[in-house]
Amino acid sequence: MNSTDLTVGSRPMSAKELTDRARAFDWNPRIGFKYWARAAETIHHEGQVYLREGNVPQAYLVLFRYSTLVLEYLVNHPEAKEPEARKAIKPLQKRIPRVIELLETLRPEIEDTYEEWLKLSETQRKRAVTTSLDSSALYARHADNDPALSWSYTSPANILDAKDYQDLAVDLAKKEMKRRRRETAVSVDDRRRRNTGRIKDNDGRVVSQYMDDDELRRQMEATRRQLDRSDDYRTVFDEESDPVRPSTYLYPSINRPEPVQYQHPYSQPRVEGPRPQPPRPPKEWDIDRSSAIPPPLPDKILYLARGPPIPPSPQPYKAPLESSTLPDFDSTQEQPPTLPAKVPAEPAKEKRVTFRPAAYLENGEPLRPVFLPSTLRQKFLQLASANTRKGLEMCGMLCGTTVNNALFISHLIIPEQKCTSDTCETENESSMLDFCIENNLIVIGWIHTHPTQTCFMSSRDLHTQAGYQVMMPEAIAIVCAPQYEPSWGIFRLTNPPGLPHLLSCQRTETFHPHSVDNLYVDAGNPAGHVYESKALEFEVCDLRPGF
Incomplete structure (x- = not known):
């Protein structure tokens, strides 16, 4: 990335500029309703992706355009009253309250960013704009008005040219699409679990209050076959990379390992049935049971993870430690594990990657x-x-x-x-x-x-x-x-x-x-x-x- 990349898109856009641009599209009622409905689905999807990537200006623009298209234009389309159109517009209208809520949440952030820009000295603002105009003048002039790049003012990103980084672009996309497929699979699985008490027959009558294990297993397998791209009606074509196989996706289960977290032993949730007795401490910790003074509480983290502590030995424990988990400890060892002196700092977040436009329209x-x-x-x-x-x-x-x-x-x-x-x-x-x-x-x-x-x-x-x-x-x-x-x-x-x-x-x-x-x-x-x-x-x- 050269020096010109750092200045491209440095000026944030105001909420008014974004809303004006969102409204600036060529509405034509002679274009079939199905094309407009398809366009509405497209821009809503784009808005969700831009939100996930943290690109607030572009997310605000496309979501505002979505609300404008659905509320002001689609309802007045000449075909809007036809059965197919009424069916298509219902899910679009159902999203409107949530979209408006998101717009109201994003707008203050956009305004704050723009106000920070205005607080800069006139010299600083002029220098940023001038530098952008001097670097590949035509491209930079367009890029300074591109909301997809203006976000870099408050959320720095590596702005790359897709032509020079095609392999990187495809690799990042494949990983992200695989993650989204897994996210969708979990969402579908959750919906099926929520519907287990509403099993209906062909006439819409409830025939079972709860789904039995066999039926749930059958539906889960059907979901896996569909989401893992089985060969019943879809085929994967890939010359140089392995497609996602059904075995690569693991559904959530209660046996999934989790990092050790501290919780006070007396604040744990109540468990039905008799509680197991805690392990007895070593003999050298025996005390006079008639004594009125109880022994001191053991170290909390070691108590939860491995049981009561053992007195330290002169020889240090030499097993390697990992920052995220405690090492396994055998009670027959002479030396217990020691906790790290300092908790390692969280790794620095990777800089976002965004690809600059490959070209610009004639306008x-x-x-x-x-x-x-x-x-x-x-x-x-x-x-x-x-x-x-x-x-x-x-x-x-x-x-x-x-x-x-x-x-x-x-x-x-x-x-x-x-x-x-x-x-x-x-x-x-x-x-x-x-x-x-x-x-x-x-x-x-x-x-x-x-x-x-x-x-x-x-x-x-x-x-x-x-x-x-x-x-x-x-x-x-x-x-x-x-x-x-x-x-x-x-x-x-x-x-x-x-x-x-x-x-x-x-x-x-x-x-x-x-x-x-x-x-x-x-x-x-x-x-x-x-x-x-x-x-x-x-x-x-x-x-x-x-x-």
Whole structure:
């Protein structure tokens, strides 16, 4: 990291600046309700991730945008009263009280940080801004207005370039995604335990007040098979790294070892049944039982961990000690263990890592890096081969998550769809949304085939891409044309002119010309923000009936 990295994003943003930016999105009721509902799920997920990473400004921005979208716009969409839309909006509205509570909690912290910035002398503020503008002027000018980087003012972070640290980015993402899967598994397990007293039949009647052990075990095994990625309907593809196997996840149990903690012996919880007698002290500690003066209390920590102490010996105990646990002690030894003289200090917290935007839109909006598994495209072509032989298009959704201000595609979802020679339209959108919610996924883009055409974005494709990119500027479209060269491409809409022109276009024909050129560009690296990685694993989920 060079010296310019330390100044990028040094100016914190005020709450008003963040709320103004949160409201500044292109709402268009002509875009289908399903796209807006999907966008709302995406930004809510991003807000939770930014909170977990401690990026308060960016979390505040996306959560405020979520509340604005749900409360002010979705309820007034032309399709909002349709059954599918009413079903999709209910969980979005249910989160609103919690989102508002989070916003009210985050706002004072943002304001305090901004006030601290204002208290700096004029010279100090001018020096920070000037330094940022002098370092790679265009990039720094955009970065100073990027809330994802402005957090470094109060929470220092290593701001890295994903292009130079691709292996590190993927490695950190894989570890974090594995941790989130385990967290989700525990959450699902807890929900199942809470529901053990509400077992219902197909008519909704309670048939059992409590779940027996066999039934609980069966449901637990079903949960493990689903969460550990069994091969019933999802397949893991990974060239250079081992996928998470079912045996690698250990569910919580009462036998999990825990560090020794002190608790007064007389304050322990009451236990049913007779209490075991404490061990007798060594003979040299025998006293006259008729004496009215009791012996002194033994050392508390040794009493709880190993029993009463033994008088010290002239020879020191030479067994190594660990800072976190007490060593095992055999009562037949001549020397007892001694406690460390000083409690070791807690290790210093590692500096956070965040990846700077890989590029910026034509209007200066940042584009986070997107990491794409290099084998995903070939696997999709295999799944689409039957349709390709018939001359029918097919599409899939590119889903994943965000880690350290970068996006990682981890799932290829094949939704229910109606396919023709020139179009593919998704159906039963709620099933795909449910899958994404259950697995904490966001939609990062889509992929589709052109079995009889070359590799390009048709007018229909451009309007579809506008629905993805309106709330996620990094969203990508992959086009596969196996019969032609080039046989594939990764694209995004320009902004401007592409996205605003398509949002204002009122033509409804399947294919129609546009009066503006330069509507889309290549999104692949090095010109774009998408990096292909051989080390990134992914899963396939086919939601089509019969697959």
